[in-house]
Amino acid sequence: MTKATTDEEALEAVRKRIDAIDQELLALISERARCAQRVAHIKTEASGHSVQFYRPEREASILRRIKESNPGPLDGEEVARLFREIMSACLALERPLSAAFLGPEGTFTQAAAIKHFGHAVVTKAMGAIDEIFREVESGACDFGVVPVENSTEGVVSHTLDLFMASPLMITGEVCLRIHHHLLSHAESLSAIRTVYSHQQSLAQCREWLDRNLPTAELIAVGSNAEAARLAAQEPEAAAVAGAQAAEIYGLSELAERIEDEPSNTTRFLVIGKQDSPPSGQDKTSLLLSCKNEAGGLHSLLAPMAVHGISMTRIESRPSRRGIWDYVFFVDILGHRSDPNVAHALRNLDKDALLFKVLGSYPIAVL
Numbered sequence: 078m079t080k081a082t083t084d085e086e087a088l089e090a091v092r093k094r095i096d097a098i099d100q101e102l103l104a105l106i107s108e109r110a111r112c113a114q115r116v117a118h119i120k121t122e123a124s125g126h127s128v129q130f131y132r133p134e135r136e137a138s139i140l141r142r143i144k145e146s147n148p149g150p151l152d153g154e155e156v157a158r159l160f161r162e163i164m165s166a167c168l169a170l171e172r173p174l175s176a177a178f179l180g181p182e183g184t185f186t187q188a189a190a191i192k193h194f195g196h197a198v199v200t201k202a203m204g205a206i207d208e209i210f211r212e213v214e215s216g217a218c219d220f221g222v223v224p225v226e227n228s229t230e231g232v233v234s235h236t237l238d239l240f241m242a243s244p245l246m247i248t249g250e251v252c253l254r255i256h257h258h259l260l261s262h263a264e265s266l267s268a269i270r271t272v273y274s275h276q277q278s279l280a281q282c283r284e285w286l287d288r289n290l291p292t293a294e295l296i297a298v299g300s301n302a303e304a305a306r307l308a309a310q311e312p313e314a315a316a317v318a319g320a321q322a323a324e325i326y327g328l329s330e331l332a333e334r335i336e337d338e339p340s341n342t343t344r345f346l347v348i349g350k351q352d353s354p355p356s357g358q359d360k361t362s363l364l365l366s367c368k369n370e371a372g373g374l375h376s377l378l379a380p381m382a383v384h385g386i387s388m389t390r391i392e393s394r395p396s397r398r399g400i401w402d403y404v405f406f407v408d409i410l411g412h413r414s415d416p417n418v419a420h421a422l423r424n425l426d427k428d429a430l431l432f433k434v435l436g437s438y439p440i441a442v443l
C-alpha cells in the first residue's frame with residue numbers, strides 16, 4: 078500500500094469519528110434545548126406574567142464552570158464562547174431577548190451586545206446613548222448596551238450623566254478588545270484627504286494618524302459605523318472603525334490594528350429594569366455624593382475599608398443640580414446582598430447626601 082493511500086484511510090477514519098461525535102453533540106444540544114423549554118414552562122407556571130426568562134447570574138456561573146473545567150485543547154475563552162451561543166439559542170426558545178445599542182449597524186456597541194447575549198439576541202440600533210435609555214425605560218427593548226469607559230481614553234461621561242436621572246439598573250458588564258482599522262475604497266494611504274471616526278476612536282489612534290496621515294483632515298462623527306458609511310461614499314476618504322463596519326459597508330482595510338495602545342479595551346454596561354441576583358463573583362455600582370467639606374469623601378468611603386470591600390473604580394462628575402458640587406460613580410467588588418456589602422451600604426446611605434445603588438451584576442466572564 079502506498080503512503081498516500083494510508084494517509085487517506087487515516088483521514089477518512091478520523092472524519093468518520095468526527096461525524097459520529099457531531100451526531101452525539103446534536104442529540105445532546107437538542108436535549109439541552111428541551112430542558113430549557115421545560116425551565117420556561119416551570120418559570121411560567123410559578124410566576125405568570127412577571128416571569129424572568131433571562132438569568133444573568135445563572136449564565137455567568139455556567140460560563141465560569143465551563144472555563145474552569147475545560148480540558149483543552151481548545152482555549153477556555155473559545156469554549157465559553159461556544160456555550161454562550163448554545164445558551165443564547167436556548168433562551169431564544171424560551172423567549173427572544175431584544176437589546177438596544179448605539180447604532181448604526183456595525184458599531185462596537187453592537188459587537189458588545191452580541192458578545193454578552195450571543196447571536197440569538199435581537200439588536201436594535203439607536204441614534205444616541207440617551208435614546209438607548211429611553212428605549213429600555215419605555216419597555217420597547219428588554220435591555221440596552223452602553224459604553225462606559227475605555228482603557229486609553231477614559232470615561233464616557235455622557236453615559237454616567239444619564240444614570241443620574243434614570244430609574245434603570247445595571248444588570249451586566251461586557252469588556253471588548255477594540256481593534257481599529259483604517260477603512261477605505263482608496264488604493265493607498267497617499268490618496269486619503271479626510272478621515273472620519275467617532276471622537277474617542279480618533280483619540281485612540283492619534284499617534285498613528287499623526288505619523289501616517291499628517292495632512293489629512295480628521296472629522297469626528299456620531300459613531301464609527303457612521304464614519305464607515307461616509308467613507309464608502311467618498312473615494313478620498315477613510316474611516317477609523319472595526320472589522321464589522323468594513324464588512325457591512327464593503328470597505329477594504331488599508332491598515333490594520335492602528336490603535337496606539339495594543340490592549341485597548343472598552344467596557345460596556347448592560348442596562349435593564351432590574352439588576353442581577355448574586356452569581357458568586359459580582360460587582361456593585363453606586364452613585365454617591367457627600368458634603369462639600371474637608372475630608373467629606375474620605376469619611377463617606379470609610380465604611381468600605383471597615384467592611385473589607387475593594388473599590389475597583391471611582392469617577393467624579395459635576396452634579397448639575399446646584400446643591401451637590403460633584404457626584405461619584407463608585408464600583409465595588411461584591412453583591413449588594415452579600416452581608417459585608419449590605420452592611421457598608423447601610424452606613425453609606427446614612428452618611429451620603431445622595432446614595433443610589435445602580436445595580437449588582439456578575440463580573441464579565443467572556
Ligand SMILES: O=C(O)C(=O)C[C@]1(C(=O)O)C=C[C@@H](O)C=C1
Pocket residue numbers: 113116117130131132133135136139163164165167168171
Ligand atoms: O436556568 C434557566 O433559568 C434557564 O432559563 C436556562 C438557561 C440555559 O440555557 O442554561 C437559559 C437562559 C437563562 O438566561 C439561563 C440559563
